Amino acid sequence: MSIASNEARCTSCHAGYGWKDNTFDFTDMTRIDCLVCHDTTGTYKKTPTAAGMPDPAVDLVAVAKRVGPTSRKTCGDCHFNGGGGEAVKHADLSRQLLEPDRSCDVHMGGYDFNCVECHRTRNHKIAGRSSSAPVVEGGFSCEACHTNKPHHGDDLLDHHLNKHSDNIACTTCHAPVYAKCKPTKVFWDWSKAGDKERRPQKDKHGMPDYDPKKGEFVWKESAKPVYTWYGGFMKRVFLGDRLDWTRGEINISAPVGSINDPNSKIAPFKIMRGIQAADAEHKYLLVPHLFPRDKNDKTAYWKHYDWQKSFSDGMQAAGFKYSGKYEWIRTNMYWGVQHEVMPAEMALSCVQCHESLKGERTCNRCHQDNRDVDFNAIAHKGTDFSYMASKGRDVSHLVGTTDYIDFKALGYKGDPIITGGRFKRLPMGYKAEK
Numbered sequence: 481m482s483i484a485s486n487e488a489r490c491t492s493c494h495a496g497y498g499w500k501d502n503t504f505d506f507t508d509m510t511r512i513d514c515l516v517c518h519d520t521t522g523t524y525k526k527t528p529t530a531a532g533m534p535d536p537a538v539d540l541v542a543v544a545k546r547v548g549p550t551s552r553k554t555c556g557d558c559h560f561n562g563g564g565g566e567a568v569k570h571a572d573l574s575r576q577l578l579e580p581d582r583s584c585d586v587h588m589g590g591y592d593f594n595c596v597e598c599h600r601t602r603n604h605k606i607a608g609r610s611s612s613a614p615v616v617e618g619g620f621s622c623e624a625c626h627t628n629k630p631h632h633g634d635d636l637l638d639h640h641l642n643k644h645s646d647n648i649a650c651t652t653c654h655a656p657v658y659a660k661c662k663p664t665k666v667f668w669d670w671s672k673a674g675d676k677e678r679r680p681q682k683d684k685h686g687m688p689d690y691d692p693k694k695g696e697f698v699w700k701e702s703a704k705p706v707y708t709w710y711g712g713f714m715k716r717v718f719l720g721d722r723l724d725w726t727r728g729e730i731n732i733s734a735p736v737g738s739i740n741d742p743n744s745k746i747a748p749f750k751i752m753r754g755i756q757a758a759d760a761e762h763k764y765l766l767v768p769h770l771f772p773r774d775k776n777d778k779t780a781y782w783k784h785y786d787w788q789k790s791f792s793d794g795m796q797a798a799g800f801k802y803s804g805k806y807e808w809i810r811t812n813m814y815w816g817v818q819h820e821v822m823p824a825e826m827a828l829s830c831v832q833c834h835e836s837l838k839g840e841r842t843c844n845r846c847h848q849d850n851r852d853v854d855f856n857a858i859a860h861k862g863t864d865f866s867y868m869a870s871k872g873r874d875v876s877h878l879v880g881t882t883d884y885i886d887f888k889a890l891g892y893k894g895d896p897i898i899t900g901g902r903f904k905r906l907p908m909g910y911k912a913e914k
Contacts, residue, residue, distance in 0.1 A: 708747065714814070715731070762801060769781065
């Protein structure tokens, strides 16, 4: 398959592509396809079984004549569908971000940002930090634009919020729930796959609870994240790593951080829980062959529903031995919550984290009572879950919540206002509880 070379010389950016006899040879691709990112027609697509080859029905000349800058759509065509479907793995990425409202994502819905305005690109190296794969092209954070003192006012609240920024990731407060634009999958049980007689049922969000090809699912909408310490690094299980699941669930990926590490901050995550297959003897995860290569394929699970054939073929293709015996094990995968950032007025309030501020005494626990300052209003300024529930979000159970990020689970003795921060610094006149 070829197109005229004067239509688009992709090799000017990607040397792995091959020009031969003044034609562009698609059979010589070794790197990512330019048109995936730079198509502006919306017609470019791949053939699922052709190892990255374009669909023969695509008018490649017409597409090549209309290449242009990337967009939320070209980025989202891949990233909205991580895990084989929309919002399956990513808690905060879905097609809703093509035209979001401001409360869904303030950057894309409020200011019409494209992805590259944050994921800045130089020499085709796209900055970004995935929680599922190592950083190879540079990471970035909210502070790259907002600085490490992002609250620019000069009042009491801004002063304390900027101090919080030393210990808390921005999205901990500014993305208090995830998947509020589109439900995301939070549990996936591959062991239940293969029942062609079972009829999928729709949950309260309208999402299916079953697929005979993939198993059983649980979905959540506007879900509360899990909070943990994160220092910018992830611990990951790679294919071939020996595992010990007799002690419980296996974390395929998990954030690295500690309450005692000054470089770690409290950050929000979605945990993708699952049940998947591992080799019972070699003690590593198994790779199944799922999608049929062609009509004569004899091992694809989605054609024959035979795990043994699927694992044998998949592991051979991956270059690993398969013992012929498998077990179903429980796994967790941590996915960082980085998008669906809410407007400032919808960030978590002080009392939603600090139970000590919920009563009559709020900021005046430490600050001199001042009739010109409404401490109660300051402490309660933030997310209104009642309002979100009235708009259809599944957050009724969060109304009135306090200790939102669960201080004890993070290693504190209790509310840091009362028991002291992680480095034991308290306002004058207070002593940490023993």
